Amino acid sequence: MADISSDASSTAIDVRPLARRPMLEISGVSKSFGATQVLCDVSLSVAPGEVVVVIGPSGSGKTTLLRCINLLEDYEEGTITVDGAPIGYRRRGSERIRMSERDIAAARATIGMVFQSFNLFPHMTVLRNIAAAPVRVKGAPRETAEARARELLAMVGLSDKAAEHPARLSGGQQQRVAIARALAMDPKIMLFDEVTSALDPELVGEVLAAMQQLAQGGMTMVVVTHEMSFARDIADRIVFIDGGVIVEQGKPDEILFAPRTNRVRAFLKRYNDRYRI
Amino acid sequence: MNNFNPLIHSFPYLLRGAGMTVLMAATAAIPATVLGVVLALLQVFGNRILRASVIAYLLLVRGIPLLVLLTFAYYLLPLTGIDLPPFWGVVLVIACYYAAFMSEVFRAGILSLPQAQWDAARGLGMTRPLMLKIVILPQALRLAAPPYVSLCVSLVKATSLVSIVGLWELTMASREVVERTLAPFQVFIGAGAIYFCICYALALYGRHLERRVLHGH
Numbered sequence: 001m002a003d004i005s006s007d008a009s010s011t012a013i014d015v016r017p018l019a020r021r022p023m024l025e026i027s028g029v030s031k032s033f034g035a036t037q038v039l040c041d042v043s044l045s046v047a048p049g050e051v052v053v054v055i056g057p058s059g060s061g062k063t064t065l066l067r068c069i070n071l072l073e074d075y076e077e078g079t080i081t082v083d084g085a086p087i088g089y090r091r092r093g094s095e096r097i098r099m100s101e102r103d104i105a106a107a108r109a110t111i112g113m114v115f116q117s118f119n120l121f122p123h124m125t126v127l128r129n130i131a132a133a134p135v136r137v138k139g140a141p142r143e144t145a146e147a148r149a150r151e152l153l154a155m156v157g158l159s160d161k162a163a164e165h166p167a168r169l170s171g172g173q174q175q176r177v178a179i180a181r182a183l184a185m186d187p188k189i190m191l192f193d194e195v196t197s198a199l200d201p202e203l204v205g206e207v208l209a210a211m212q213q214l215a216q217g218g219m220t221m222v223v224v225t226h227e228m229s230f231a232r233d234i235a236d237r238i239v240f241i242d243g244g245v246i247v248e249q250g251k252p253d254e255i256l257f258a259p260r261t262n263r264v265r266a267f268l269k270r271y272n273d274r275y276r277i
Numbered sequence: 278m279n280n281f282n283p284l285i286h287s288f289p290y291l292l293r294g295a296g297m298t299v300l301m302a303a304t305a306a307i308p309a310t311v312l313g314v315v316l317a318l319l320q321v322f323g324n325r326i327l328r329a330s331v332i333a334y335l336l337l338v339r340g341i342p343l344l345v346l347l348t349f350a351y352y353l354l355p356l357t358g359i360d361l362p363p364f365w366g367v368v369l370v371i372a373c374y375y376a377a378f379m380s381e382v383f384r385a386g387i388l389s390l391p392q393a394q395w396d397a398a399r400g401l402g403m404t405r406p407l408m409l410k411i412v413i414l415p416q417a418l419r420l421a422a423p424p425y426v427s428l429c430v431s432l433v434k435a436t437s438l439v440s441i442v443g444l445w446e447l448t449m450a451s452r453e454v455v456e457r458t459l460a461p462f463q464v465f466i467g468a469g470a471i472y473f474c475i476c477y478a479l480a481l482y483g484r485h486l487e488r489r490v491l492h493g494h
């Protein structure tokens with residue numbers, strides 16, 4: 001993988017053959033909040049259609065990593081590309097150049113993000129929540145965007161809620177609308193940040209099912225979750241992060257049942273003690 | 278009841294004055310609102326120089342009584358060679374004055390929106406102007422609506438000051454009637470009642486908006 005990052009650094013646009021080009025490539029990203037370093041030289045490459053689950057203790061930098069990917073959080077070092085296109089920073093030789101706000105916004109439109117707290121727009125109906133960005137950002141005709149929004153609502157099982165406002169929906173329903181809203185932009189990759197953590201236990205299943213379906217449809221996904229059995233089901237690869245560094249990564253069964261490092265073992269033991277699995 | 282004859286006879290005249298009051302208030306409220314939103318946006322998003330200028334403006338305007346500003350403008354405007362009809366001069370001063378208070382109300386509305394709303398909008402690829410237009414301002418203005426309506430009530434009452442610089446509206450009309458009828462109490466009870474009705478109607482509307490904000494949309 002070492003040659004790939006130097007490869008990418010020589011040109012702005014990745015020209016490797018499609019099959020070999022990662023959908024998401026994070027190279028050498030470091031991020032601090034003031035004096036505390038939260039991400040230390042993180043590199044991660046995700047293949048098209050791959051589902052990577054990120055686990056780790058609270059405060060380890062999982063949310064920050066996801067937020068750096070679509071530049072909701074700025075980072076001091078490193079670069080990130082999605083499908084070969086830089087997000088936020090380009091490399092020219094050894095120089096790292098920040099893209100214009102307009103280009104960054106356009107790049108963000110290719111990344112779908114779902115938050116722990118749903119973050120739907122409370123003043124818009126469910127349908128408008130989903131169709132607004134395709135119409136206003138991508139310039140899609142309203143009828144097309146709304147027809148697509150209804151398709152997506154049907155996909156997440158909420159066809160009858162199109163005209164409701166978010167406040168009238170349960171948490172699980174709101175989160176499924178949030179997933180539909182992200183999908184409406186036809187993203188190349190979807191990021192999920194503990195999307196079931198704010199939900200009542202009985203509502204978790206419906207959201208996980210929607211994600212499961214998405215993964216089966218071939219969507220490239222980076223998923224931060226504490227639902228270990230879900231992680232095992234959905235992940236092609238699990239990445240364990242602690243203290244802002246990737247400590248260990250591998251196939252789900254390797255990480256969950258045969259971890260190589262003590263930190264992962266300790267994390268899983270704490271987790272299992274808490275949830276008695 | 279004979280005592281109230283002067284009021285009853287002059288009531289249509291007072292109502293015409295009230296019409297002028299409402300016209301003046303509405304004409305001033307519109308630019309005040311627009312300027313208030315602009316000042317709020319500059320204060321939240323402007324660079325350091327813009328922010329400092331806005332803050333200086335707010336401090337200045339809010340630290341001077343409206344009556345002083347009106348009188349000052351009354352003497353100053355002719356000297357600057359700006360040939361503005363008195364009505365428009367007064368509307369301009371009231372608008373600039375109330376814009377300062379309105380901008381604070383709008384700014385509070387913008388800042389009280391959770392960061393998460395910005396994140397969601399940015400995450401969908403919206404540029405800042407688009408976010409402001411379809412996500413931030415619609416919510417911020419709704420949050421600001423109740424205190425905004427209170428300011429409008431205050432603006433209506435403030436128009437009574439313009440009689441000082443010779444403009445005709447409800448208060449001026451009342452004073453004219455008093456000069457003719459020598460019945461100050463009856464006439465000003467009538468004028469007060471008219472002001473109260475206008476302001477009470479606005480306040481009720483504000484309460485209605487407040488309920489809508491509190492109970493979702």
Ligand SMILES: Nc1ncnc2c1ncn2[C@@H]1O[C@H](COP(=O)(O)OP(=O)(O)O)[C@@H](O)[C@H]1O
Pocket residue numbers: 033038056057058059060061062063064065
């Ligand atoms: N906006 C912020 N300002 C300052 N520190 C922050 C901010 N966001 C996160 N942090 C810190 O960064 C570290 C990683 O946080 P986060 O990425 O949220 O971890 P995780 O999602 O793994 O729980 C924590 O120590 C947290 O306190």
Ligand SMILES: [Mg+2]
Pocket residue numbers: 062063064194
């Ligand atoms: Mg987190």
